[in-house]
Amino acid sequence: MKEEASVDFEEIEGEIELSPPEIYAANLIEWAVDQRASDLFVSDSENSVIIAVRRLGKVQTVRRLARDYGHKLQGHLRVLAGSDAGDMLRPTEGRGVLHTPNGSKVDLRLSTIPTLYGQDVTIRLFDPVRGTRSLTELGYDSYELEILRKMLDQPAGLILVAGPVASGKSSTLYAALDALNDESRKIHTLEDPIEHGIAGVMQSQVNHKLGLDFADLLAVVLRHSPDVIMIGEIRDSRTANTAIRAGISGQLVLATIHAKSAAEAIDSLVQYEVNPKFVARSLVGVINQRLIRTLCPACKRPSEKKANEVPERLKSRVPVSPEHLFESVGCEECFGDGYQELTCVSEILQNSSEIEQAIATGQPAADIDAIAKQQGMLSLAETIATRVLRGETDLKEAQRCASDPSLSSLEVS
Numbered sequence: 001m002k003e004e005a006s007v008d009f010e011e012i013e014g015e016i017e018l019s020p021p022e023i024y025a026a027n028l029i030e031w032a033v034d035q036r037a038s039d040l041f042v043s044d045s046e047n048s049v050i051i052a053v054r055r056l057g058k059v060q061t062v063r064r065l066a067r068d069y070g071h072k073l074q075g076h077l078r079v080l081a082g083s084d085a086g087d088m089l090r091p092t093e094g095r096g097v098l099h100t101p102n103g104s105k106v107d108l109r110l111s112t113i114p115t116l117y118g119q120d121v122t123i124r125l126f127d128p129v130r131g132t133r134s135l136t137e138l139g140y141d142s143y144e145l146e147i148l149r150k151m152l153d154q155p156a157g158l159i160l161v162a163g164p165v166a167s168g169k170s171s172t173l174y175a176a177l178d179a180l181n182d183e184s185r186k187i188h189t190l191e192d193p194i195e196h197g198i199a200g201v202m203q204s205q206v207n208h209k210l211g212l213d214f215a216d217l218l219a220v221v222l223r224h225s226p227d228v229i230m231i232g233e234i235r236d237s238r239t240a241n242t243a244i245r246a247g248i249s250g251q252l253v254l255a256t257i258h259a260k261s262a263a264e265a266i267d268s269l270v271q272y273e274v275n276p277k278f279v280a281r282s283l284v285g286v287i288n289q290r291l292i293r294t295l296c297p298a299c300k301r302p303s304e305k306k307a308n309e310v311p312e313r314l315k316s317r318v319p320v321s322p323e324h325l326f327e328s329v330g331c332e333e334c335f336g337d338g339y340q341e342l343t344c345v346s347e348i349l350q351n352s353s354e355i356e357q358a359i360a361t362g363q364p365a366a367d368i369d370a371i372a373k374q375q376g377m378l379s380l381a382e383t384i385a386t387r388v389l390r391g392e393t394d395l396k397e398a399q400r401c402a403s404d405p406s407l408s409s410l411e412v413s
C-alpha cells in the first residue's frame, strides 16, 4: 500500500483533519455505525496511522492520518473507553458509551496492543438498535423459524449453536432469549463478555482475573432456580458435564460450541468426556450457522445465465424455479459493494429417536448427519442454495460462505 500523510475520505462527512481529536473520534464512530461496521481499527503503520472498519465481515481501509494526529485520536479513543491513554507499552482494555452528535448512543469495547510501529487500537461497536434483533429479524425463513420455535418450546434440554468466530452465534442466542423472556421463566446467562443488557434477565460475566470461568458460574447459577440458562461457550469438560446434567434435570440450556457442522457439534460435546447416553437424552437440537451477505435490492440484477431447475430436495422451500439467479453490482445505497446486510444461514438438526439412538451408541458424526438429512434437515449449502434461488444473495457470495460444488450447478454453465 502507498504511504501518504493523509488521504481524503469523502464519506466521513463534515470532518476536517484539523478538527479536535475528540470531535473527530465522535464523528468517526458515528460514521462507522451508520456504515453498519462491527469494528473500527486505528492502527500505527510505518509512517502513518491507518483507520479501517470491518463492514459485513470484511476489513476496509478508509483513511490514513499523519502520525501525530493519529496518536491523539488513539489517545482520545482510549479515554472514551476509560482506559489509560498514556500507557502505550501494555495491552489495555476498556468499554464506554458514546453519545454521538446526532443524539444516538453507541456501546463500545476497546482493546489495544503494542505493535512494531506503535499500537493497534480495536473498537467493537455495539449499536443498541441492531443488537437486540428478534428471531424473525435474523434472516431465517418461515420453515426454519417453525423448527426453532419448536425447539425453544421444549421445557428442558440442550440447544447448541455452532459455527466459527463471527458467524452470528451470539445474535442468535440473544434473539432466542428475547423469545423466551416473557416473564414466565427465570433466565440466567453466563457470558464472556456481556454484549448487551437484556431487561429481566440475570446476566453474569466470566471473570478470568478472579478465576471465575463458565463452569464455576454455572455451578452457582444452578442454585438460583433457573428455567433457562445461556452459556456463552462450552469449552471444557466441567462445563459440558454440568450443562448436560442441567438439561436432563429440567432446565433449558442454550450454549455455543466450536464445530464445523451440526453433527460434528455433537461429536465435540462427546469429546469433553461426557457420557454419550446423557448427550443423546438431553439434546434438543443443534443450529450450525454462518453469516451471508444479502444483495443490495437497489442495484442487484439478473444474471445473464439461465437458472437450472430447483433441486428435488429444495422444492418444498422454493416451489417455483426462477428463470435467472441474481448477482451483485454496487451503487450509492450499498457504498459500492453490492451487498446490503449480513443474515444467518444455518443447518438445523433436531433430535429424534433415531438420532438419539445413534448418539447413545457412539456412531460417528457422518452417520448422524446422514440420518438428519434423511429426516429432512437441509445442509448449510442447501440452505444457502435456497437464498440464491430466491434472489436474496448471489453465487459468488454463496460459494464464499460454503465451498460446495452443488452450488455452481444451480445455474446453467
Ligand SMILES: [Zn+2]
Binding pocket: 296, 297, 298, 299, 300, 329, 330, 331, 332, 333, 334, 335, 336, 338, 339
Ligand atoms: Zn446497491
